[in-house]
Amino acid sequence: MAPFPSSSVHQARAALAGRLRELRLDAGITGKALAERCRWSVAKSSRIENALTAPSDADIRAWCAACEAEDQAEDLIAANRQADSMYVQWKRLxxxxxxxxxxxxxxxxxxxxxxxxxxxxxxxxxxxxxxxxxxxxxxxxxxxxxxxxxxxxxxxxxxxxxxxxxxxxxxxxxxxxxxxxxxxxxxxxxxxxxxxxxxxxxxxxxxxxxxxxxxxxxxxxxxxxxxxxxxxxxxxxxxxxxxxxxxxxxxxxxxxxxxxxxxxxxxxxxxxxxxxxxxxxxxx
Incomplete structure (x- = not known):
């Protein structure tokens, strides 16, 4: 059996990461500034924005707050959970x-x-x-x-x-x-x-x-x-x-x-x- 998830999972993750990046750009702040507002490392912001790390619900809420886009949080959380449901470990199931x-x-x-x-x-x-x-x-x-x-x-x-x-x-x-x-x-x-x-x-x-x-x-x-x-x-x-x-x-x-x-x-x-x-x- 192939050990890697379907590319559709990656596409969903990448789409979410793209939406988070757009929020940051629309807010006119750098990745460093966002990290400072969220009180985490610049590396974490980069990993989330490049779809290398899946954000938690709390991460998304913090990101939206930092970009003054709290009204976007719930939709983004829903998208994140949908992507998560595409690839579910048997251990979790x-x-x-x-x-x-x-x-x-x-x-x-x-x-x-x-x-x-x-x-x-x-x-x-x-x-x-x-x-x-x-x-x-x-x-x-x-x-x-x-x-x-x-x-x-x-x-x-x-x-x-x-x-x-x-x-x-x-x-x-x-x-x-x-x-x-x-x-x-x-x-x-x-x-x-x-x-x-x-x-x-x-x-x-x-x-x-x-x-x-x-x-x-x-x-x-x-x-x-x-x-x-x-x-x-x-x-x-x-x-x-x-x-x-x-x-x-x-x-x-x-x-x-x-x-x-x-x-x-x-x-x-x-x-x-x-x-x-x-x-x-x-x-x-």
């Missing part, structure tokens, strides 16, 4: 455990009509069996040192997955073949999960494609980070350290084009079933 994250995303799943999901490492949450989800979340909780509420989180994930069977939802799902061989839990858990994938292919809401390990990638030559597209207007990208939310049109287009290209590499129907069945047989 899961600070109280994983159940709450499952529950807070349920409404997004319920209102989304078209899902496009690319899975490069693990089976997507809405297709996970309880055994697979339990093993996966247990590993995540141990690695990240989050509170252990795995059993409650698994129940919440299973409830969230009702969208597979209820409502007017459609799922276009692409799995790299290596996902079928990435061992999560023991052989029994994996066999159950792979069998569930076979069963899911019969769902009227589901299009499931497997990208063979031997696929000729040409212009998509690597395994991308795992991502989910919600109604083509919002994308969640799963990095090792954080979840990135992409809404910028230019970046949405990049991911949608990548998904379309990956869809062409995938096999479906009987060919996909053969690959999954072989993965089950390999567990014996």
């Amino acid at each position: 899961q600070r109280t455990g994983m159940r709450q994250l499952q529950e807070t995303s349920a409404r997004l799943y319920e209102r989304t009509r078209q899902f496009r999901v690319y899975a490069s490492h693990v089976v997507p949450g809405y297709l996970q069996t309880p055994g697979y989800a339990t093993a996966l979340m247990g590993t995540i909780a141990g690695f990240r040192g989050t509170p252990d509420d795995v059993s409650d989180a698994v129940e919440a994930r299973m409830r969230r997955s009702h969208v597979l069977h209820e409502g007017n939802h459609r799922f276009a799902t692409l799995l790299e073949e290596n996902v079928l061989h990435h061992r999560v839990g023991d052989a029994e858990v994996m066999a159950g999960q792979l069998g569930s994938l076979l069963a899911s292919m019969a769902l009227p809401s589901m299009s499931l494609g497997i990208i063979p390990a031997t696929a000729h990638r040409e212009d998509v030559m690597w395994h991308l980070e795992q991502f989910t597209v919600f109604d083509d207007v919002r994308i969640h990208v799963e990095l090792l350290a954080a979840k990135v939310t992409v809404t910028a049109p230019g970046e949405l287009d990049i991911y949608l084009r990548a998904f379309a290209r990956l869809s062409e590499l995938a096999v479906y129907g009987t060919e996909a079933r053969v690959i999954i069945t072989k993965a089950i047989e390999a567990l014996r």
